[in-house]
Amino acid sequence: MNRVWRATPGAAALSILGLAALASLHVQIGGAPSVLAQIALLLGAVPRDFPEAAFLYSAAPRATMAILAGAALGLAGMALQQATGNRLASPYTLGASSGAWLALVIASIVAPQIAGGAREGIAFAGAAAATALTLFIAGREGIGGLPLVLAGMAVSILLGATATGAALLNAQYVRNIFVWGAGDLAQTGWQNAASLAPRLGLGALALVACLRPLSLMALGAQGARARGLAAGPFLAVAAGVSMFLTAAAVATVGLIGFVGLAAPNMARALGVRRPGARMAMSAALGAAVLLVADMLALIADRLTADLVPTGACAALIGAPVLIVLMRRPMGRADHAAFRLPQGRARIGAWGWRALVGLLAVALVTSICVARTRTGWDAGLPRDFAFALRWPRALAAGAAGAAMAVSGVLLQRLVRNPLASPDILGISAGAALALVGGAALMGVSALAAGPGLALLGAFGALALLLALNRRHGFAPGTLALTGVALAALMDSGVNLVLARGDEGSVALLAWLSGSTWRATPELALSLAIPAAVLGGGAIMLHRWATALSGGDAFARGVGLAPGPARLALLSLAAALAAAVTATLGPIAFVGLLAPHLATMAGARRVRAQIAAAALAGAILMVAADWLGRVALYPAELPAGLLASVLGGAYFIAMLARRRRA
Amino acid sequence: MITRRLLLSAALAAAAPRAFAKPPVRVAALSWSMAEQIIELGVAPVAMADPGGYATWVVHPAAPEGIVDLGRRQEPNLELLAEIAPDLILISDDQSRFAAALERIAPVLHRDSFSARHDNGDAARGILLELGRAFGRERVALDRLAAMDARMAARARDVAAAFNGAPPPVAVIRFADTSRVFLHARNSMPAAALRALGLRAPFDPPPSPWGISMRPLVSLGAAEGAVVLAIEPFSHAEAAFDAPLWQAMPFVKAGRFGSIPPVWTYGGALSVGYLGDAIADAMLEMAS
Numbered sequence: 001m002n003r004v005w006r007a008t009p010g011a012a013a014l015s016i017l018g019l020a021a022l023a024s025l026h027v028q029i030g031g032a033p034s035v036l037a038q039i040a041l042l043l044g045a046v047p048r049d050f051p052e053a054a055f056l057y058s059a060a061p062r063a064t065m066a067i068l069a070g071a072a073l074g075l076a077g078m079a080l081q082q083a084t085g086n087r088l089a090s091p092y093t094l095g096a097s098s099g100a101w102l103a104l105v106i107a108s109i110v111a112p113q114i115a116g117g118a119r120e121g122i123a124f125a126g127a128a129a130a131t132a133l134t135l136f137i138a139g140r141e142g143i144g145g146l147p148l149v150l151a152g153m154a155v156s157i158l159l160g161a162t163a164t165g166a167a168l169l170n171a172q173y174v175r176n177i178f179v180w181g182a183g184d185l186a187q188t189g190w191q192n193a194a195s196l197a198p199r200l201g202l203g204a205l206a207l208v209a210c211l212r213p214l215s216l217m218a219l220g221a222q223g224a225r226a227r228g229l230a231a232g233p234f235l236a237v238a239a240g241v242s243m244f245l246t247a248a249a250v251a252t253v254g255l256i257g258f259v260g261l262a263a264p265n266m267a268r269a270l271g272v273r274r275p276g277a278r279m280a281m282s283a284a285l286g287a288a289v290l291l292v293a294d295m296l297a298l299i300a301d302r303l304t305a306d307l308v309p310t311g312a313c314a315a316l317i318g319a320p321v322l323i324v325l326m327r328r329p330m331g332r333a334d335h336a337a338f339r340l341p342q343g344r345a346r347i348g349a350w351g352w353r354a355l356v357g358l359l360a361v362a363l364v365t366s367i368c369v370a371r372t373r374t375g376w377d378a379g380l381p382r383d384f385a386f387a388l389r390w391p392r393a394l395a396a397g398a399a400g401a402a403m404a405v406s407g408v409l410l411q412r413l414v415r416n417p418l419a420s421p422d423i424l425g426i427s428a429g430a431a432l433a434l435v436g437g438a439a440l441m442g443v444s445a446l447a448a449g450p451g452l453a454l455l456g457a458f459g460a461l462a463l464l465l466a467l468n469r470r471h472g473f474a475p476g477t478l479a480l481t482g483v484a485l486a487a488l489m490d491s492g493v494n495l496v497l498a499r500g501d502e503g504s505v506a507l508l509a510w511l512s513g514s515t516w517r518a519t520p521e522l523a524l525s526l527a528i529p530a531a532v533l534g535g536g537a538i539m540l541h542r543w544a545t546a547l548s549g550g551d552a553f554a555r556g557v558g559l560a561p562g563p564a565r566l567a568l569l570s571l572a573a574a575l576a577a578a579v580t581a582t583l584g585p586i587a588f589v590g591l592l593a594p595h596l597a598t599m600a601g602a603r604r605v606r607a608q609i610a611a612a613a614l615a616g617a618i619l620m621v622a623a624d625w626l627g628r629v630a631l632y633p634a635e636l637p638a639g640l641l642a643s644v645l646g647g648a649y650f651i652a653m654l655a656r657r658r659r660a
Numbered sequence: 661m662i663t664r665r666l667l668l669s670a671a672l673a674a675a676a677p678r679a680f681a682k683p684p685v686r687v688a689a690l691s692w693s694m695a696e697q698i699i700e701l702g703v704a705p706v707a708m709a710d711p712g713g714y715a716t717w718v719v720h721p722a723a724p725e726g727i728v729d730l731g732r733r734q735e736p737n738l739e740l741l742a743e744i745a746p747d748l749i750l751i752s753d754d755q756s757r758f759a760a761a762l763e764r765i766a767p768v769l770h771r772d773s774f775s776a777r778h779d780n781g782d783a784a785r786g787i788l789l790e791l792g793r794a795f796g797r798e799r800v801a802l803d804r805l806a807a808m809d810a811r812m813a814a815r816a817r818d819v820a821a822a823f824n825g826a827p828p829p830v831a832v833i834r835f836a837d838t839s840r841v842f843l844h845a846r847n848s849m850p851a852a853a854l855r856a857l858g859l860r861a862p863f864d865p866p867p868s869p870w871g872i873s874m875r876p877l878v879s880l881g882a883a884e885g886a887v888v889l890a891i892e893p894f895s896h897a898e899a900a901f902d903a904p905l906w907q908a909m910p911f912v913k914a915g916r917f918g919s920i921p922p923v924w925t926y927g928g929a930l931s932v933g934y935l936g937d938a939i940a941d942a943m944l945e946m947a948s
Binding site: 519 | 710728729730731732734735737738739740742743744757758761764765838839840868873874875876877878881895900903904905906908909910
């Protein structure tokens, strides 16, 4: 759209009227006193009965909070997008939500008596730390493009997994904040609005003061520096304001993810150019989106027995909007060639021996070393123990190898070392299918069966492909749709978790990637397809090599990029689907194992696939074993440990690389 | 040992447990509700899943000292369970998904205690009697149930008398946070306790497995003339009670809000009695 929106007083009045109309619709839901009574109450009349009190202290503050929180999130997103020059930047995609969530989970376990004010401070600290980490990982060059988004998702997954681990072990304490995790706007008075309004004003003022630097930042870091702007410090300021607004909103209404991402993009799509107008529009659109989402939630609430969290509805609106808005590709990132991180030049015979040896050690340890009631026990296991341990080790190893190979393929296809199947939403699709199908069928997700998960994974892939076909599966848009899908599915899962009953905890365990259920049949049903698909990937290694050089390069060597990419994507998705269907979603292995392979020297595709498969298997077998012995007799899911340990190692590795 | 297990398996396989030839001695309970039920019968389990959590949340009746910890309820430690070598493993509800794995260690008895399709209070009574028969303690089960029923009837009379024969509807809730509450459905344990006390509830959310339904706080205002009792603990009490919406609630204005000391709402048959006691105490205090 090329229409330029003029920031005229007429346009402003229209926006305000529009918001007011939406708000008045909003407060009517659920039965309200007459319009005259409503106006009288808002002007200060004392409520005469409960319906009037409900209007004044519940419905009206709720609509107000939707406007305030929506505006705050819209502004927060806009600030980040202007400052980083990245359309995908937002508190959600930068991992701030996960940071806030983790901080609150830990606080609710360690000190459950946190009062309102402290909660906001804790959320802010968590969000700020996570954002700083993401910006650090993406690096100065990567902030403007895909690496930032992918780094944010990686941080989100790491922090989310850690929070999940804490929640699993302390379920009863954490149960009540599940609904907060899904985002809900129920109010009991004007307290929250009174606390959020001045903060919103403060944040808005700070951004207004920064309008000129913000418009310079839109030229990119180089351009801004050329005009004398200290890009680094300014980015810190903009991020700080964004975190402040996010923490203020999120501490009162919970994690509502999409508004900060969608609103500024909608403003841009409407053709708003100047930063001042864009700021106002982002705030107004954020408010509108949240109002509409909350209305949907209220209506759904009346139709179902359970609370429908607003955050889930916001995602339902925001994700499709976002996907529709992405008409143009990301830009430079699309045509960049894939660059491997540093490492040795060749893996060599000793490298291979080391990898195989490590795998053997891991397998032997997993099967022979265990804790018992009386202490440690090392040696050949008895029949029963052996029958329990070998399927778990096999399933873990096969899952690790499959995710690793999937990760190698995706990183080559997306031409970015931060891509992986979990980040692109394929595992999330499987998870959503299971959770959603189970909720619809009224059974527990764990009983729903692997077929449903496979369906979900391929559904996510099909969606990914359908939405990206017109761009020839260019990396930038592929990653964007993946992020949107993953977020959409996350909120679907949160919806179920928010019910807060005992079933939620069991679901959480499954979502952490557990080998506990591994029977010999299950393990083989994963290992065999993984081996076959992995073999297929190795056979197609030349395609992957060609595609990682860029589309022009691929055509130059006689390969049609579109169909080849489709084939490899399907392979990657099938591998991820097989794992998710049997063990649940497993994160980080697909991201980390290819890196480990490169560092060991496997730089060509075929070698990288084999080495990554070995590395992934080692990681998962070790994680499975640790999960069984670390907190004996309680067992932690292998996927969870792999996420936490792998994620921490990954971030440490990146930190070291940047300093070198 | 093997013969006994075969007998047990055969009896369980027949799906209608009768008294076993020799009652199981070493019992492992993987769910808190099953553990609670057999402890009430005087049978001490040798192992339980998450006894620490049980002690914190269920509290009463207390688990025996030195009980072996089997890990998390959703994924109990199978190797440890095999080491313990129980005669019988008790599981409930969702845990049926791993019954097959457990069968290889010992005979398994599974019952659905919490489901949207039945009344949880009635189901719990049935399970207590079944377990009583299986352990040769049917007399104990019947006596304890009869004692609980008699006690509940007496307390129902007390409550009715305190309110001049017409006690108001009572809503038993838990606070989820300052603006959301859990209501209890018809098939929940608190609802069973209310019925035993001759009281009725003002809300009737649709049945759900655990009998709870989360609603925004404002929905409590629809309870005309009702008493609202909140189960402790609730850490944000001050913030919640200061809110204008709360102050405007009809039951708050009429002084009909009370709190109940911590009590577990997902327990066994006799937990209905403890709930009933707590509710009756709160009602009597309110009437005075």
